[in-house]
Amino acid sequence: MTELLRNPEKLAKARTELEEVVGKNEHFEAAVAIVKETFRLHPAAPFLVPHKADTDVEIDSFVVPKNAQILVNVWATGRDSNVWLDPGSFMQERFSDSENDFRGRDFELIPFGAGRGICPGLPLAYRVCILWSILHSFNWRLENGMKRKDVDMTEKFGLTLQKAIPLRAIPTV
Ligand code: HEM
Structure with missing residues (x-):
């Protein structure tokens, strides 16, 4: 939500796409792309x-x-310029015509993990995120006087990733 309020042109684009295709199966595509892009930049874990x-396991001669403890830094993978074009920018269109998915098959984007330990809540979480994205993303604005560039995107790292400064937004309908 914060990303869309900071990038009103992306919000407008998604809204136009949704409006154009309401009633067709494709109306989910814009929302799916937004959810993927959100997980790329802000993975919940x-x-x-x-x-x-x-x-002992050998991977690429490493x-x-x-017994080593393994932490998979998906936050860094999501911001790797060897993998993503302009990784710091929120651009849902990178997923528009992309086969790239987050169900554990494409290692560039594994916010739910992969393999046998993959999140068993993925199907539920996925549906809730898409639904939320469709229903709630569009009729909000930043609180009075706040400029896009002033939104504080500092993140608080832990087992889960949080926004250090909560988003303050005002519903417009
Ligand atoms: C946005 C929502 C969610 C995200 C991003 C997420 C992410 C994750 C991640 C990254 C893991 C570890 C996978 C690994 O290390 O390979 C995990 C594990 C797990 N998740 Fe989720 N999860 C979400 C929602 C849910 C929901 C809704 C449920 C339950 C209804 C759930 C239940 C679990 C359980 C039980 C595990 C442990 C699986 C195991 O270790 O065998 N998660 N999740």
Whole structure:
């Protein structure tokens, strides 16, 4: 929500796309792209959950020793310029015609983890996020007098990622 209020042209684009296709199956696509882009920049679990190596494992000639605790930095992957064009910008259109998904198949984007430990709540969380994105994203504005550039995007890292300064927004309908 914060990203869309800071990027009104992206909000307008998504709204136009949604309005154009309401009534068709595609009306989810804009919302899906927004949710993916949000998870890319702001993964709810920035290091997934701690994993542990059962045995020595060699990956690209790098040895992960048995019993090592593994933190997967998906926050950094989401902002890696070797992977993403202009990674710091919120651009949902990067997912518009993209096969890239967050169900654990595409390692560029694994906000729910991957493999056997993947989040079992993914189907529910995914639907709730899409629904929220469709229903609530569009009729809000930043609180009085606040400029887009003044929105504080500082993040608070923990097991989960939070906004350090909560968004303050005003509904317009
Ligand atoms: C935006 C919503 C959510 C995100 C981003 C998320 C993310 C994650 C991540 C990253 C993991 C660890 C996966 C790994 O390390 O490989 C995880 C595990 C888990 N999640 Fe979620 N989750 C979400 C919602 C939910 C919901 C709604 C439920 C339950 C209804 C749920 C239940 C679980 C459980 C039980 C595990 C532990 C699985 C295991 O270790 O075997 N999550 N989740």
